[in-house]
Amino acid sequence: MMSLLDYFRITKTSSASLAKERLQILVAHERSSRHQPSYLPQLQKELLEVIKKYVNVDQDAISFNFEQDENQETLELNIVLPDHQAKNF
């Protein structure tokens, strides 16, 4: 239940500013993925599988970045390797 104090508190974040913040993040993300080729998610998944065969990394350790300018398209792949790189087979 909302207390009387809450009711009079003026400093609480408005729902509109929350909406704006959420939308700005979402729209920026959706815009950046708009120009990516449609095969990218699949490529990302398969590359990750291959890398996992050799190095013990989790999903978060890999980031993909696709960039496009007039002359070329660049696919950048960043892997943060764990301290002990090689898997023990």
Place this chain on the structure above:
Amino acid sequence: MARIIVVTSGKGGVGKTTTSAAIAMGLAKRGHKTAVIDFDVGLRNLDLIMGCERRVVYDFINVINGEASLNQALIRDKHCDQLYILPASQTRDKDALSQEGVGKVLEELSKDFQYVVCDSPAGIERGAHLAMYYADDAFVVTNPEVSSVRDSDRMLGLLASKSRRAERNEEPIKEYLLLSRYSPERVKIGDMLSVNDVQDILSLHLLGVIPESKSVLTASNSGVPVILDEKSDAGQAYADIVARYLGEERPHRFIDEKKGLFGKLFGGK
């Protein structure tokens, strides 16, 4: 050559048909011969908003299929002789709209009309795609609400990539923001995204703000485009939008709260 305007939004229920009817009427009232086309095959409603539902004989798909001529299908508006309505088919399969067929109808209309307003269905399916494909200008109708803003941004992506202008590498479609169902009172207390918030997110040229208004429902009840209700705030907002689109300078209204008598007396500016 006609200028082709698509009225689009992605999300349903934000006011596309209300807007299409109002701006088509506004352009026609100002002496520009205008046609307004309903692209919502299977769920036509523009006829109802325009008040010509009982005069529909042939429709858009009859024309595409060659079962009726364009002149037979076009309905002349009863309020303005410069305005014609091309209704959607209520019964046919929506696949009956073909890109080639739509292109032919628009080309024929272009010979005789100055503006063609395409009322897009909601969603991103065939009808919505074809409504925007041949457009020169896009009126993106958005409500100050998260899902509508997100969907509008999605439509901007499609306008930039899936249109004839994009495919031919021509000058891109001109995009305009129409912010509808706006409530300055709710914006003031932080309950609703403001015009500036929405512009910050979408970075679109603002053509006008349409306030949340009772007159929109009464206009649709009686089948008269709301722009003809010249006393109403929504009607005036649409009149401003048409004027701005035609290149006139009009200060933006309906962004700030309406002041009551007390506010008018003591509120300063």
